[in-house]
Amino acid sequence: MAILSVENVNKRFGGLKALDNVNLQIDAGTVHAIIGPNGAGKSTLLNCFVGRLEPDTGSVMFDGSSLLGIQPHQINQLGVSRVFQTPEIFGNLSLLENVMIPAFAKRDGSFTMNAWMSVSSESDLRDMAMDMLADVGLEAKSADIAGQLSRGDKRRLELAMCLVQQPKLLLLDEPTAGMARADTNNTIDLMKRIAERGVTMVVIEHDMHVVFSLADKISVLAQGTVIVEDLPENIKGDPRVQEAYLGGAHL
Amino acid sequence: MKMFSMDKKDILLFLCFSVAVLTGPIILEPFGAGYPDLLQKFAIFGIFALGFNILFGLTGYLSFGHAAFLGMGSYTAVWTFKLLSMNPIPAIVFATVMGGLFAALIGFISLRRSGIYFSILTLAFAQMSYNLAYSVLTPITNGETGLQLNQADPRVLDVMFGRDYGAVLPSSDFFGLDMTGYPGFYFCGIVLIICFxxxxxxxxxxFGMMLRAIKSNQNRMNYTGFNTRPYTLAAFVISGMYAGLAGGLMAVTDPLAGAERMQWTASGEVVLMTILGGAGTLLGPVIGAGAIKYFENIFSAFNEGILMGIYDFLPETLQHIMVSVSGLFVGEGWHLTLGALFMLIVIFLPGGLMEGFNRIKTLVTNRTGGGSDGAATPAAAE
Structure with missing residues (x-):
């Protein structure tokens, strides 16, 4: 059953047609990768899922409700979490606080005037956040300031921040961009573990190593439109994919 | 009870703060600041800075227009004195409420922008309020003269309870206790403790954690499921209420309100206080407010006569040169000293005086081989 269904989505930037009639069905419990050459419209498409961009026409339905015309925080409250290309964390706060904050959002909603409560009395959320940090291997650093972490650790923290909300859909925008090989492999292992728990993921990625070790299904986007959608083993040999990536040159 | 759970460290901090405020007249006596007029100022500006810090220090929105709420509080309090009662309680309650309402209005518009645009918007609103108070609103604000009490004021509540001030101009009193001198200070001091x-x-x-998170990364907050607008507006309104309360207390200790209280220099002063003390720390703004008011008091009191006395030991020509040079920094020119002091703090102690205290604390505890009570852990500037 499709948890995210994208139908006939079009988006123009002036004269440029960034998305040309995109159709996409993401099945619950699967890892779906969206690949494509630079400028294919991958990030534009992702931004249409999270309320940052509004498509000109078409529909984006998530779990029975439309994602169009609502704010990013409302989309998150529906159960969609997002990982950014550059990790977006709370750099001035401790790791524990970084993970507790999303847990508060999940429990208390988008705004609560809880100025008279005390954070230190929230032992349930604290335990939950500590478990999550342990899960990504950062529990020893829980009191550290997040801004001082390495790139790979920041990514893991960001994943913990998303996972603590138990999202129905996790969107990842080039999760291993700019990472050393060791960090990339650690991140892939972590994402594999997450996928095994049945979290639905949409991954946008350049790195084929990442894509083929994770994805259940791959959509190839070129010039704003989905040219192929298939299982990973079939994608590798598909001539249309090679043409899109290599501009028609024969190997 | 869950709601009132407080860390032992916080209880200790609160008790120390309360004792320090209440024994202020004794503690500050050796520094020549142990008299009520100055102590009142410490308390009132402490409240002002404490509230401003919730917006600036926690949420990261630099308002340059908080004097508007201070002025609003003063006008409201004087009007409450005139219409209702000389008792300070209704005056400060209304001042706080009006400060908050005014802040809700200005905040609602200004918070559509962030960063420098937000600062400019708040500055514009405050200057607008200041000019309105001087011109078209003269029937309410009494323009340049300032709003004052009058023997013929109705004072409905006072009349109802048979409180008669006779033929003299009344001054505010708390159930018979005159709000000048030490009673006035203790009234402000207790309000400061409550505010703290x-x-x-x-x-x-x-809520406070969310405000710090907004300061840290507003984009992530949105994608984490928080609607940040109500959070920033709540922080703005709370700080406006603190400012209104401070303005109200100014009127309690001296029942008079003038438009100059809304001027941008007053808005700038609270920014200086907060940064000087340490933005984002709990105690810093109160200390910053105290420091600025203390130095203002000391340096502005100097005049040429006193300076001549100080440089008496020098030969006459040198004495005159020294007097005319240092004369620039005192009296009317004490702002020059403030500016120099501020520059030194921002360059060498970006975290304000609180950072300085913490550095000294770590230095001392390191030297004594690590304190025994665990105070050696750098408690993140609190």
């Missing part, structure tokens, strides 16, 4: 307690609760609450 509330600020401490906000700092330690999930």
């Amino acid at each position: 307690f509330i600020a401490m609760r906000i700092f330690r609450s999930p």
Whole structure:
């Protein structure tokens, strides 16, 4: 059953047609990768899922409700979490606080005037956040300031921040961009573990190593439109994919 | 009870703060600041800075227009004196409420922008309020003369309870206790303690944590499921209420309100206080407010006569040169000293005086081989 269904989505930037009639069905419990050459419209498409961009026409339905015309925080409250290309964390706060904050959002909603409560009395959320940090291997650093972490650790923290909300859909925008090989492999292992728990993921990625070790299904986007959608083993040999990536040159 | 759970460290901090405020007249006596007029100023500006810090220090929105709420509080308090009663309680309650309402209005518009645009918007609104108070609003504000009490004021509540001030101009009194001198200071001091307690609760609450998160990364907050607008507006209104309360207390200790209280220099002063003390720390703004008011008091009191006395030991020509040079920094020119002091702090102690205290604390505890009570852990500037 499709948890995210994208139908006939079009988006123009002036004269440029960034998305040309995109159709996409993401099945619950699967890892779906969206690949494509630079400028294919991958990030534009992702931004249409999270309320940052509004498509000109078409529909984006998530779990029975439309994602169009609502704010990013409302989309998150529906159960969609997002990982950014550059990790977006709370750099001035401790790791524990970084993970507790999303847990508060999940429990208390988008705004609560809880100025008279005390954070230190929230032992349930604290335990939950500590478990999550342990899960990504950062529990020893829980009191550290997040801004001082390495790139790979920041990514893991960001994943913990998303996972603590138990999202129905996790969107990842080039999760291993700019990472050393060791960090990339650690991140892939972590994402594999997450996928095994049945979290639905949409991954946008350049790195084929990442894509083929994770994805259940791959959509190839070129010039704003989905040219192929298939299982990973079939994608590798598909001539249309090679043409899109290599501009028609024969190997 | 879950709601009132407080860390032992916080209880200790609160008790120390309360004792320090209440024994202020004794503690500050050796520094020549142990007299009520100055102590009142410490308390009132402490409240002002404490509230401003919730917006600027926690949420990261630099308002340059908080004097508007201070002025609003003063006008409201004087009007309450005129219409209702000389008792300070209704005056400060209304001042706080009006400060908050005014802040809700200005905040609602200004918070559509952030960064420098937000600062400019708040500055514009405050200057607008200042000019309106001087011109078209003269029937309410009494323009340049300032709003004053009058023997013929109705004072409905006072009349109802048979409180008669006779033929003299009344002054505010708390059930018969005159709000000048020490009673006036203790009234402000107790309000300051209550305000400090509330600020401490906000700092330690999930709400306070969200404000710090907004300062840290507003984009992530949105994608984490928080609607940041109501959070920033709530912080703005709370700080406006603190400012209104401070303005109200100014009128309690001296029942008079003038438009100059809304001027941008007054808005700038609270920014200086907060940064000087340490933005984002609990105690810093109160200390910053105290420091600025203390130095203002000392340096502005100097005049040429006193300076001549100080440089008496020098030969006459040198004495005259020294007097004319240092004369620039005192009296009317004490702002020059303030500016120099501010520059030194910002360059060498970006975290304000609180950072300085913490550095000294770590230095001392390191030297004594690590304190025994665990105070050696750098408690993140609180």
